[in-house]
Amino acid sequence: MGHDLYAALEDRLVRYCIIDTQADETSATIPSTAKQYDLLNLLVEELKGLGLADVELTAYGAVLATIPATVDKDIPTVAFLAHVDTSSAFNATGVKPLVHRAWDGSDIVLPDDPSIVFSASEMPYLAKKVGDDIVTASGTTLLGADDKAG
Numbered sequence: 001m002g003h004d005l006y007a008a009l010e011d012r013l014v015r016y017c018i019i020d021t022q023a024d025e026t027s028a029t030i031p032s033t034a035k036q037y038d039l040l041n042l043l044v045e046e047l048k049g050l051g052l053a054d055v056e057l058t059a060y061g062a063v064l065a066t067i068p069a070t071v072d073k074d075i076p077t078v079a080f081l082a083h084v085d086t087s088s089a090f091n092a093t094g095v096k097p098l099v100h101r102a103w104d105g106s107d108i109v110l111p112d113d114p115s116i117v118f119s120a121s122e123m124p125y126l127a128k129k130v131g132d133d134i135v136t137a138s139g140t141t142l143l144g145a146d147d148k149a150g
Contacts, residue, residue, distance in 0.1 A: 010099065010135070013097075013135060017097045017135075017137075017144055019035075019039045020035050021084045021085050021092065022085070022087070022088055023085035024088060031060075031084070031085060036084050036085055037061070040061055040084060043084075044056075052065040053067075054066040086142055086144035087142060091140060091141045091142070092144065095141045095143065096137065096141070097136070097137065098138055099135050100134040100135075100136065101133050102131055103130060103131065103133065103134045104130065105120050108134065111138055112138040112139035114139070118136065
């Protein structure tokens with residue numbers, strides 16, 4: 001992946017993670033909190049800016065868009081699905097994403113809560129990511145990147 005594309009994707013991920021989209025399990029609305037529209041509306045604008053067609057935000061908080069076909073063949077349609085809400089069990093305000101550049105494999109200690117440590121010896125998947133950039137929260141919030149990243 002080219003450096004410019006990688007930097008743009010990282011920028012989007014960090015911007016999305018900062019937005020408080022905490023769910024409310026007691027809510028009778030969909031989405032469960034109005035603040036989830038902060039990210040949904042941003043996604044609509046960004047999809048339009050990328051040139052996607054038929055961009056729509058539904059009454060149920062779903063963002064729909066179409067990438068027009070580039071071939072004149074009958075081929076299967078692909079759908080990408082993601083949710084924008086984050087857990088109601090953890091703080092979602094004041095998220096501070098941290099990018100650990102070219103991670104060297106040493107323990108990642110979250111600065112705002114040093115009791116949270118990501119260790120390659122305890123996380124086999126993480127151990128395979130030495131040399132990669134790793135994005136974490138600072139220790140007092142969730143990162144909320146599971147589906148915000150797409």
